[in-house]
Amino acid sequence: MVLSEAEALARLEALRQQRDAIERQIADLLLYLDLGRRLGGPAAPAQPSPDARADAPIPVPEPTPQPARAPAAAPPAPPAAAPERPPVPAFAVPVEGEAGLSETVLARRYGRAVIEAVLAVLEEVGRPMHASEILARISEQGFSLPGQDPVAALNTRLWKRSGPGGPLKRLGEAVYAPADAEEA
Numbered sequence: 463m464v465l466s467e468a469e470a471l472a473r474l475e476a477l478r479q480q481r482d483a484i485e486r487q488i489a490d491l492l493l494y495l496d497l498g499r500r501l502g503g504p505a506a507p508a509q510p511s512p513d514a515r516a517d518a519p520i521p522v523p524e525p526t527p528q529p530a531r532a533p534a535a536a537p538p539a540p541p542a543a544a545p546e547r548p549p550v551p552a553f554a555v556p557v558e559g560e561a562g563l564s565e566t567v568l569a570r571r572y573g574r575a576v577i578e579a580v581l582a583v584l585e586e587v588g589r590p591m592h593a594s595e596i597l598a599r600i601s602e603q604g605f606s607l608p609g610q611d612p613v614a615a616l617n618t619r620l621w622k623r624s625g626p627g628g629p630l631k632r633l634g635e636a637v638y639a640p641a642d643a644e645e646a
Contacts, residue, residue: 489622496608496609580596581630583596583600584638590633590634594613
């Protein structure tokens with residue numbers, strides 16, 4: 463079977479799109495697994511039972527509701543000589559009256575606040591930044607990301623928000639800029 467250059471390029475693009483979709487699904491599953499571990503959900507058995515069929519679907523454990531936890535408190539104010547940073551958005555920390563909201567809603571709000579803080583940092587600096595630089599800046603503002611590798615966790619969040627129509631543009635391996643910066 464001989465393919466023309468146009469056919470080969472079309473197939474290559476289709477395969478790349480499939481790969482991207484699979485990578486997004488893998489990232490989502492890894493995030494869900496990590497979230498489940500952090501919330502202390504029931505642990506999955508290490509080995510499948512001997513009577514389990516190989517083609518049987520793997521059961522997904524239901525997360526157990528946990529009381530809402532507030533994000534880490536903001537560090538003390540920087541010395542007067544340092545340039546003033548924008549304050550952490552008010553909705554990043556649950557306030558009075560939000561006690562009845564689910565942890566999922568609070569986590570989504572915190573995630574949005576992280577993205578807004580990242581955008582503020584990128585606009586303040588005025589140049590593309592690596593995820594590790596961004597993490598250092600938002601950590602100074604009191605934000606924290608869970609896991610053994612917070613830079614990877616932030617990179618995943620930024621990567622997901624850098625798609626078409628998103629607020630960020632991915633310029634390289636873990637390097638991001640505001641989406642409108644490249645258009646101007």
